[in-house]
Amino acid sequence: MSGTSSRVIAILDALSTPEGGLTAQEVVERAGLPASTGYRILTELQELGLVHRGAERRLIANFSFQRRLHCPGLEPEVLAQACAKLSADMTVAAEVVVLSGHNMLWHIVEQHPEQAIRLRAFPGFMRAAYELDSISRLALAHRSVEALEKSFDTGAFYTAGVDRRSLDWAEARAMIAAVDRHDMQHDMMGNAKGIRRYCVAIHDAGGEMICLLTVAEAATPLRDEAAHVANVRAQLMARKSAIESVFSDPAQTG
CATH class of the missing domain: 1.10.10.10 (Winged helix-like DNA-binding domain superfamily/Winged helix DNA-binding domain)
Structure with missing residues (x-):
């Protein structure tokens, strides 16, 4: 382009x-x-x-313009409904994000009026995937090492958060390889904007990643961190299962 x-x-x-x-x-x-x-x-x-x-x-x-994920069998409304439910149930922002080239691209952002922080991200927002936060790590874990070495600048990766630092390829590769593509990823310390994200990957019937479903909240201290993380995981995994069920039962809407 x-x-x-x-x-x-x-x-x-x-x-x-x-x-x-x-x-x-x-x-x-x-x-x-x-x-x-x-x-x-x-x-x-x-x-x-x-x-x-x-x-x-x-x-x-004075026009209508909307990016749409192309995935046969999955209607965009299913993803929008999942974000709306997560946001309403947890008083947080919920998002659908995809890996687009070297960037993370936001397709859906559902912000709750009572959430503790307002997001800079909005539908169409992009940022580099070189920042190895939870969403970048999970997205890049769906690419082979060979593909990453061929298409990415392997010396450009860096950590998320306030104390950001550059990563050599060996360290970045190890961080990406350690990701469980079927489990939730998160960064408790949050990013430089004070936002903590939790995310799961949505896969099609063949196991290919369609998008990431995320929960974003203020990176504030928690009374019971383990219980909070477990609750977010349960919520995201439930939405993931509901969305992916459309591939086995098209009548399901999540």
């Missing part, structure tokens, strides 16, 4: 989700683009009638 196309898609992603519109600055920040590039694209979209200004000069999308 050309650089121009990827920038336009980033703007479309940023505009497609919020109700009530965003300021031009908010759109550009969500898209992760330089201000001059973002404002130019927004001006062109307005000239084409795809974006208009509403109250308080907030930008409103």
Whole structure:
């Protein structure tokens, strides 16, 4: 994909989700683009009638744009319902994330109004998979060592969290290899933004990874860490089983 196309898609992603519109600055920040590039694209979209200004000069999308996971037999609504249930039951954010090239890409984000922290991630948000937090480790564990060495810069991996440090390939490879692809992964210390994520992989009937289902919460101290982790695991594994059941029984909806 050309650089121009990827920038336009980033703007479309940023505009497609919020109700009530965003300021031009908010759109550009969500898209992760330089201000001059973002404002130019927004001006062109307005000239084409795809974006208009509403109250308080907030930008409103005059189009429908949605990324969809392509997986025969699994409707996107099943994933959305799983996120909604996790968020409602646990008062947290729930997400669907995929590995896209060298990046983690957010498809669904369900935030609870009473959760303790607001997420920077939103549908269409991307960040490098080189940060070896729980979601990157689990996603990369579904790739062979040969595939990783061929397509990734093996000297670019680093740890998550405030005390981030670079990892040589031997250490990064060992961290990825230690992952149980069928169990929940998590980082109790959280990332540099103060967010702790727990995740499970969703697999199709052939065992291929479709996406990651995550729970995101504030990385605050817990009274009973073991009990909390066990509860999150039980919730995520229940949703994982319900989603994957559609491949054996298409009538199931999770």
